Amino acid sequence: MPSVLVLDPLSDEGLALLEAAEGVTYEVRTGLSGDALKKSLNEFDGAICRSGVKITPESLEGNTRLKAIVRAGVGTDNIDKKAATRAGIVVMNTPAGNTVSTAEQTIALLLAMSRNVAPAYQSLIEGRWDRKKFMGTQVSGKTLGIVGLGRIGMAVATRAKALEMNLIGYDPFMSAEHADKFGIELVENVADMLPRLDYLTVHTPLTDETRGLIGPEQVAALKPGARLVNCARGGIYDEAALVEGLKSGKLGGVALDVFPEEPCTENPLFGMDGVVCTPHLGASTEEAQNQVAVEAVELLTAYLMTGAIRCAVNVAALDPKTLAALKGYIDVAHRLGRLCEGLLPSGIESCRLTYRGELADKETKILASAFAAGLLERAMGEEVNLINAESLLTERGIQLVTESCSTQGAFRASMSVEVAGGGKSHTLIGTLLGQDMPRLVSIDGYRLEAFLDGTMLVFTHKDVPGIIGAIGIALGEGGVNIAQMAVGRDKPGGDAIGVLNVDGDISDSALSAVRAHKAISSATVVQLPAAGTLPHWLG
Known part of the structure; x- marks a missing residue:
């Protein structure tokens, strides 16, 4: 009978699905590390984790039992995939579970920045009624640039279109014809879109190519008063360039949910006019957590019971x-x-x-x-x-x-x-x-x-x-x-x-x-x- 180890807190829906899985047993052991983690991983056929546990080569050394690890979420940086592959362990993730929540967070920050929601509320807390001070701007009719048109980028585009925004997009692996079906004007490179934008949002991984994608040169190319949003990965925007852009008045606002180093409680952007920041809340909704938990359980039980592999990030099902x-x-x-x-x-x-x-x-x-x-x-x-x-x-x-x-x-x-x-x-x-x-x-x-x-x-x-x-x-x-x-x-x-x-x-x-x-x-x-x-x- 296959057994499953739950390494991080999982939603009640996910645990209920595990409980109902016929022919599968499970245990919840959170907070494991070192030898305790290594020993536990060798006692089960499959494991489900989130971002809390770190599965290192040492964790998998000598493992002869574990067949699969499923990350309830997108990122698998906390799992050493090379070590898992060497040990014959399939690593899977749940790439679709956070899509809607992250897209909604992007739109939420865009609107909050445009209407000065955070500082206006703070003024009420401090006993002030400053309506004139917090004059905002509407987003309808404005132009939004989207870098990265994958699942989340397209979800943002759909919601921005409903707000009557004009859309310009860049993705090296999307055709202009396909983008046009969604009302997106596709450009050949990021530089082409910058002078035309009122808002910019990015939905790409952090790679050598995207690190510092928006720096001093790119800020200078933006339309005066442009506003920037990042709910993807910290480091895609050069934060020093954002600070200078705000000080000079070139940027009208900055909204960030992610930072180069997290947790982040000190940052030169914090407290500046036109800035709204949140502590990486893109996937922090009950619905997203339920969905990734349910997906993770479905993926793992399907593999353990039938051998079916979906959403694998390290190996392929090959005869x-x-x-x-x-x-x-x-x-x-x-x-x-x-x-x-x-x-x-x-x-x-x-x-x-x-x-x-x-x-x-x-x-x-x-x-x-x-x-x-x-x-x-x-x-x-x-x-x-x-x-x-x-x-x-x-x-x-x-x-x-x-x-x-x-x-x-x-x-x-x-x-x-x-x-x-x-x-x-x-x-x-x-x-x-x-x-x-x-x-x-x-x-x-x-x-x-x-x-x-x-x-x-x-x-x-x-x-x-x-x-x-x-x-x-x-x-x-x-x-x-x-x-x-x-x-x-x-x-x-x-x-x-x-x-x-x-x-x-x-x-x-x-x-x-x-x-x-x-x-x-x-x-x-x-x-x-x-x-x-x-x-x-x-x-």
Whole structure:
């Protein structure tokens, strides 16, 4: 009989569902850490937690019993997923449970900031009646910019539309056509929306790309009097830039529910005019807590009783025979997805995958999922793997079409991918040499053979003498060593494309030097996994 360990306080609804689960027993043990946590985890088949407990590699060391951990919530930072994977433990989360509550918190802060709700109430507490002092602004007719159009971003858009706001959005993985269905004008980058906004809200993960997304330069580009909201992750806004923006009068207001370091009880923004802040209350509603608890119980009991896996963040449900037969091509598909994301980083509308030769008769759905995971993983706020990748594509209105052709072509098996969006497209063909050597054998119709790993420089140029030498000098002066080179052309002296694999990173100055060559029309740096490195859900 499967047993479940509840590690953090769970709502009554969640516990009642566990109580009613036929053939499942459970215990509640909260506040565990160290050896007590390690011992308890090895006594149960599944565990449910929230953010209170920290499941570390030490917690799972030597564990031979635990099969799954479910986080009642979205974030799984408190669970060491690599250690769980090594121990054969599935980690799942409940990504939809907090959506509505967080979206409502965003709208609540937006309105409270606009109508000076907090300081006006404080004035009454202090015995003052200052109606003139707290003149506000209505949101109807104003323009709201939304960065990140996932579940929460779209929920905010729906509610803002009901308030008769105009919507501008940015999401590199949503098509303009799909956004238009929701009344959102999609832009190619964040900078394009800033001068047009009255309000800005962000709903993205905190990554190297989004940290400090709004800093001094971006604040300067905003319309005077713009107001900013953040219910996503602390650090996306540069708080020092917000302080200066408020002092100068450039910003009309700031509303924050999240901070770089939490708990946060001291902050230069606290007490400033036009600021309203709350202590990370986005998911703090009875409904949200009930929903994530119920979802967590349903996910865990379904897995323990039937083996069904949903919302997994670290592994995929793979048949061992299928994995053994397709592992190399799963790696190829994943790397092609990463390469497509680097070559066409925003506005992707459609993807077409074609399997040729021996691949045509295989279980190719897993290859489509691997490609989608590679395409999305650098931009998503939640873990992307073989289970959720295709659904995440669909949510962003990206069409994914697959087809098979038994004709071998130049290789016994190959996979071609075509991505299109914003009037641009790229077509790539990949194959596998031996058992574990992914290769790019065609790009936009140019035949070549390039390694699909590490730092890649992809450049288009005229087939004239001196190109390779000039690039070698530019990279050499930047301290970059060329590891491998491949060139494809249509005819001598015509158009050509080159792919260089290099050691280390290519600096902006080195890339600028390459692009400055008169015969080079474009140059793009793409970062792929190192040779032999598999995604954690495959390794």
